[in-house]
Amino acid sequence: MLIIGELINTSRKAVKPAVEQRDAAFIQDLAKKQVEAGAHYVDVNCGTMVYNEVETMEWLVNTVQEAVSAPLCLDTPRAEAMEAGLAAAKNGQTMVNSITAEKERFEKVLPMVLKYKAKVIALCMGDNGIPNSAEERITIVRQLIRDLTAAGVAEDDIYLDPLITPISTGEKFGLDVLETVRFIRQEHPRVHAACGLSNISFGLPNRKILNQAFMIQTMAAGMDAYILDPLDKAMMGFVYASQALVGQDSFCMGYLNAHRKGLYE
Numbered sequence: 105m106l107i108i109g110e111l112i113n114t115s116r117k118a119v120k121p122a123v124e125q126r127d128a129a130f131i132q133d134l135a136k137k138q139v140e141a142g143a144h145y146v147d148v149n150c151g152t153m154v155y156n157e158v159e160t161m162e163w164l165v166n167t168v169q170e171a172v173s174a175p176l177c178l179d180t181p182r183a184e185a186m187e188a189g190l191a192a193a194k195n196g197q198t199m200v201n202s203i204t205a206e207k208e209r210f211e212k213v214l215p216m217v218l219k220y221k222a223k224v225i226a227l228c229m230g231d232n233g234i235p236n237s238a239e240e241r242i243t244i245v246r247q248l249i250r251d252l253t254a255a256g257v258a259e260d261d262i263y264l265d266p267l268i269t270p271i272s273t274g275e276k277f278g279l280d281v282l283e284t285v286r287f288i289r290q291e292h293p294r295v296h297a298a299c300g301l302s303n304i305s306f307g308l309p310n311r312k313i314l315n316q317a318f319m320i321q322t323m324a325a326g327m328d329a330y331i332l333d334p335l336d337k338a339m340m341g342f343v344y345a346s347q348a349l350v351g352q353d354s355f356c357m358g359y360l361n362a363h364r365k366g367l368y369e
């Protein structure tokens with residue numbers, strides 16, 4: 105199971121001004137708290153900084169790495185920002201977030217994944233945009249796995265992301281994700297499945313409850329990587345409990361260790 109902390113994202117109200125003012129202490133505190141709470145990777149997203157994303161990404165990567173030794177998940181659709189982040193990243197195996205099946209993006213991002221021997225999140229999105237059925241998602245999953253492995257990316261380095269869209273905008277969206285994850289688990293057992301969990305609850309009250317419920321459901325379907333808020337202690341408790349309950353935690357060692365460290369209540 106891979107937990108990627110989502111909180112360093114300039115779309116968040118508190119983070120944007122901190123990044124604009126180059127407030128290293130604020131960003132480093134956010135990185136440390138997420139790693140202390142159990143995040144294995146730290147997501148870094150400055151996608152709202154359209155005019156200087158490249159320079160901002162470089163600053164963020166260096167700033168976060170001064171504070172934590174966890175590897176980074178570079179979260180940008182822009183190849184230039186990705187390259188700058190990859191060049192600066194030195195904490196273990198970096199994760200590229202993300203590649204898609206869109207022809208241009210695939211061709212631009214793939215060489216960087218290979219050059220830096222990175223892990224890669226592959227979004228179920230093709231040239232026709234975000235798919236709106238499980239069948240369309242599965243078609244793109246097949247294509248992405250075929251093309252990435254043909255290029256030499258190891259299955260263990262591929263994280264398929266079915267793309268979670270808010271449940272407030274379509275009642276079947278949860279089911280489509282579950283079906284896609286079951287397909288990945290059955291047909292490609294060595295490829296991972298990842299998601300931006302908090303997307304599910306956009307536009308609704310009590311978001312944490314929806315995020316927690318969907319984490320449990322998707323983990324039962326075979327999801328094994330989450331971009332989420334690790335400072336939600338109830339969420340982390342459900343993560344360790346679910347892992348044990350779906351046979352991904354031998355002798356409940358992860359559950360017991362996390363308990364001893366006080367990572368959940």
Ligand code: THG
Binds near residue numbers: 110202303
């Ligand atoms: N897949 C992949 N990467 C992703 C996503 C995905 N990266 C971005 C996003 N989706 C995952 N990260 C977040 C981060 C924050 C929120 C949701 C997803 C979030 N933020 C509150 C909001 O916007 O309302 C913050 C409020 C605030 O603090 O200002 O919900 O799907 N591969």
